[in-house]
Amino acid sequence: MSKERTYVMLKPDALQRGLVGEILGRIEAKGYHLVQAKTMMLDEPILREHYAHIADKPFFPETVAYMTSGPVLAMIWEGENAIAGIRQLMGATKFEQAQAGTIRGDLASSTTYNLIHGSDGPETAEIEIKRFFG
Numbered sequence: 001m002s003k004e005r006t007y008v009m010l011k012p013d014a015l016q017r018g019l020v021g022e023i024l025g026r027i028e029a030k031g032y033h034l035v036q037a038k039t040m041m042l043d044e045p046i047l048r049e050h051y052a053h054i055a056d057k058p059f060f061p062e063t064v065a066y067m068t069s070g071p072v073l074a075m076i077w078e079g080e081n082a083i084a085g086i087r088q089l090m091g092a093t094k095f096e097q098a099q100a101g102t103i104r105g106d107l108a109s110s111t112t113y114n115l116i117h118g119s120d121g122p123e124t125a126e127i128e129i130k131r132f133f134g
Contacts, residue, residue, distance in 0.1 A: 005077070010075070040072060091108075
């Protein structure tokens with residue numbers, strides 16, 4: 001089996017609430033390896049690109065306000081089935097559907113403030129790694 005790379009981003013609430021170590025520890029404990037990481041401030045243009053699928057939704061301005069409220073931690077992780085495995089660790093996007101034992105199920109406070117983003121497939125991972133790491 002080949003190693004797979006994925007893009008993961010800890011959102012502003014993860015950094016503001018001091019959950020970085022807890023979340024990274026969970027990902028590492030599953031056997032994935034952190035390849036590259038950087039903190040960065042996002043702006044509306046990159047968010048419009050990243051969230052193009054919701055840019056026309058009424059809640060988009062709230063998403064921009066949240067995602068620009070502080071730094072994010074952009075990361076590239078690698079390992080066997082990294083995309084599916086890390087998404088499983090993350091838990092469902094919707095707060096009320098996230099299972100106990102997942103990052104969101106245990107730590108998220110709402111669907112908006114859901115701590116973490118992970119690429120949903122190989123093509124998306126490639127695009128997102130390029131978008132945030134050049």
